[in-house]
Amino acid sequence: MLKIYTDQHFIKAENRRCIFPLLFDLCYTKNEPLLKQYALMDQMEEADVVIVPVDISEFFQKQQQDWLFDYIDKALALDKKVWVYTAGDYGFSIGKSVYTFRLSGFDSKFDANTFILPSFIEDPYINIQNFFHPIAKQPAPKIGFVGHASNSWSKWTKEALVFLLHNYKRFVRVLFTDFQPFYPSSIKRYKFLSLLQKNDQINTDFIFRNHYRAGVKTEGDKKKTTLDFFKNIEVNPYTFCLRGAGNYSVRFYETLAMGRIPFVIDTDFRLPLDGIINWEQHCIIASDKNICKALIDFHQKISEEDFQKMQVNNRNLWLQFLNREAYFTTLSTLFKEKYK
Structure with a gap:
């Protein structure tokens, strides 16, 4: 299993629309196959991967950039891999040493740590x-x-x-x-x-x-x-x-x-x-x-x-x-x- 950590204070009903997509499956819909692949840890130090819980633009909209950067810097200081999610048609880059998950953008401007999410459609x-x-x-x-x-x-x-x-x-x-x-x-x-x-x-x-x-x-x-x-x-x-x-x-x-x-x-x-x-x-x-x-x-x-x-x-x-x-x-x- 891949051990992950996130700040679970963000796992609440009002954040369903902007939550990191994997956390939606693990914490809201309780997807059983994925719960066998990922273990949600209580402490950042115990994790392989630290996930920023919601779309990063939310922190800028609410003027909470300091919290975001402190959270990322703490994880990086512990030598953890950090996953961030940027939603919408355009996405948003923050210039940190993180793994970014997004729907779109321009390949020539991406680094190797940028991951494209498919559009998650039903069959x-x-x-x-x-x-x-x-x-x-x-x-x-x-x-x-x-x-x-x-x-x-x-x-x-x-x-x-x-x-x-x-x-x-x-x-x-x-x-x-x-x-x-x-x-x-x-x-x-x-x-x-x-x-x-x-x-x-x-x-x-x-x-x-x-x-x-x-x-x-x-x-x-x-x-x-x-x-x-x-x-x-x-x-x-x-x-x-x-x-x-x-x-x-x-x-x-x-x-x-x-x-x-x-x-x-x-x-x-x-x-x-x-x-x-x-x-x-x-x-x-x-x-x-x-x-x-x-x-x-x-x-x-x-x-x-x-x-x-x-x-x-x-x-x-x-x-x-x-x-x-x-x-x-x-x-x-x-x-x-x-x-x-």
């Missing part, structure tokens, strides 16, 4: 009440997408205003996140999808939405659009994935969970467990300069057997490494073996 096959099966290879690649994509000036203006507002809040210290350059994701998405649509060597199955989640307002509409979304992934061997507000894609993980092949545009992202998972065996990562060629070349070169095997492997990858229980089980083994 999509629950939503569509079906079971996984691989799709046979067809002569031309077939790629799907359902989601927010637009080329309107009003959409570009809205995204620019949101970007400026976010950075103003960062500047006046109302928000605590890392800076990232302007990236109008819905505009970029429309541009790339249009290129794929216009190529006569590619079959496309795209549904464009003008708003996030199609702007649904009722439970009935939400259920229908969710079903449309997952059905599109189910019937297409490839799914187009591009970052959103943060430099990551939830759709990427949903595609893997359904045993399909993500076709993802490289935006200087880092993927989870990149030292353990050989990501080139599970997805197509294309430059924004050659997206059509990347898809066509991949499809032409892969055999029918390997095409179906890749889908099976992607489903198994999500089951064995990327859902929350599997991810933290792998993390326990990794730290016991590599970082002990």
